[in-house]
Amino acid sequence: MIRVGLVGVGGISGAHIPAWDGMEDVELAALCDIRKECLEKYPDRHLYTDFEEMLDRERLDILDICLPTYLHADFAVRAMERGIHVVTEKPVSLHAGDVERVYSCAHRNHVNFMVAQVLRFWPEYELIRELYDSGKYGKLLSGTMSRLGNIPGWSWDNWMRDEARSGLVPYDLHIHDLDFMVYAFGEPRKAVTHRSRRPDQDYLHAVYEYDGFFISAEASWYAAPYPFTAGFVFQFERAVAAWQKGKLTIYEKDGNVLDLSSPSDKDTGSIQLPKSNAYANELRYFADCVKAGRFPEKVKAEELACVIRILNGEPA
Numbered sequence: 001m002i003r004v005g006l007v008g009v010g011g012i013s014g015a016h017i018p019a020w021d022g023m024e025d026v027e028l029a030a031l032c033d034i035r036k037e038c039l040e041k042y043p044d045r046h047l048y049t050d051f052e053e054m055l056d057r058e059r060l061d062i063l064d065i066c067l068p069t070y071l072h073a074d075f076a077v078r079a080m081e082r083g084i085h086v087v088t089e090k091p092v093s094l095h096a097g098d099v100e101r102v103y104s105c106a107h108r109n110h111v112n113f114m115v116a117q118v119l120r121f122w123p124e125y126e127l128i129r130e131l132y133d134s135g136k137y138g139k140l141l142s143g144t145m146s147r148l149g150n151i152p153g154w155s156w157d158n159w160m161r162d163e164a165r166s167g168l169v170p171y172d173l174h175i176h177d178l179d180f181m182v183y184a185f186g187e188p189r190k191a192v193t194h195r196s197r198r199p200d201q202d203y204l205h206a207v208y209e210y211d212g213f214f215i216s217a218e219a220s221w222y223a224a225p226y227p228f229t230a231g232f233v234f235q236f237e238r239a240v241a242a243w244q245k246g247k248l249t250i251y252e253k254d255g256n257v258l259d260l261s262s263p264s265d266k267d268t269g270s271i272q273l274p275k276s277n278a279y280a281n282e283l284r285y286f287a288d289c290v291k292a293g294r295f296p297e298k299v300k301a302e303e304l305a306c307v308i309r310i311l312n313g314e315p316a
């Protein structure tokens with residue numbers, strides 16, 4: 001059994017806890033949050049309001065960090081110094097220098113470290129990467145990616161609306177799409193960003209240029225109850241792939257339309273999309289790496305540092 005402890009039992013832990021609980025070879029043994037009320041619905045676990053006490057008392061193989069962004073790197077280092085493998089929610093930090101700090105700590109202590117950049121484990125996004133690599137539909141010509149919603153009002157201590165602690169829309173939302181671009185297509189040669197920002201709203205539009213194609217991406221915290229939506233449209237020479245309202249469709253140049261969200265409806269030929277939960281996928285991948293004694297290479301330090309540098313407008 002792999003013993004897991006999780007710190008930060010707020011919003012996103014609601015996706016991580018069931019994912020760990022769904023694994024037969026994992027026991028999510030301990031939870032930690034400074035707010036007692038967040039722990040009350042898990043009476044069957046070992047519960048802590050003090051992080052160091054959890055580390056002192058539990059024999060953990062893996063620590064899962066679901067804390068506010070500004071705490072990720074420090075808490076990761078504190079656990080790795082004790083020989084515990086660490087998977088943390090995104091982003092690792094708002095500062096590129098922290099990437100080297102956490103990875104060198106992991107290597108020095110011979111433990112695994114991974115930032116859970118969930119789109120790398122999301123079947124619809126993985127398919128775009130595969131189509132790009134294989135050239136199945138010819139070259140990629142353009143892409144649009146979006147991640148829109150209203151300004152968060154639920155976070156503990158309102159930390160999300162504090163730029164120093166969350167990095168606002170660039171680090172909360174847009175980082176998902178930029179991280180995917182860097183993972184799938186490499187570092188863009190140019191980025192042009194526009195931002196409309198007020199105390200109660202934040203909107204970002206960016207265009208990333210690559211050799212032969214460009215990707216535009218938008219992300220928002222609107223000051224209105226706009227429902228959260230995420231999607232993309234990628235234009236290849238011989239097809240358009242669109243993920244909209246949770247449905248992935250490929251429109252082929254010869255007129256075929258492949259509905260990959262309900263593959264039983266139609267023969268989709270060589271394209272198969274596994275039905276899976278990306279949060280469970282990322283944590284399963286990390287647990288498998290720990291079991292195999294293999295460092296998780298799917299999320300690379302240099303890619304994380306590249307994304308932070310771009311978001312901060314820093315030179316490569």
Ligand SMILES: NC(=O)c1ccc[n+]([C@@H]2O[C@H](COP(=O)([O-])OP(=O)(O)OC[C@H]3O[C@@H](n4cnc5c(N)ncnc54)[C@H](O)[C@@H]3O)[C@@H](O)[C@H]2O)c1
Nearest residue numbers: 008009010011012033034035066067068069089090155156
């Ligand atoms: N991958 C995704 O799709 C996704 C989605 C949402 C959030 N996130 C990331 O997850 C992280 C958490 O976001 P959230 O929405 O769950 O925030 P949240 O505010 O809902 O939860 C954070 C929790 O941490 C607790 N906490 C704060 N300081 C602590 C400490 N010192 N010790 C123990 N507990 C402490 C708070 O009480 C709170 O319960 C953020 O970094 C965010 O970027 C990722």
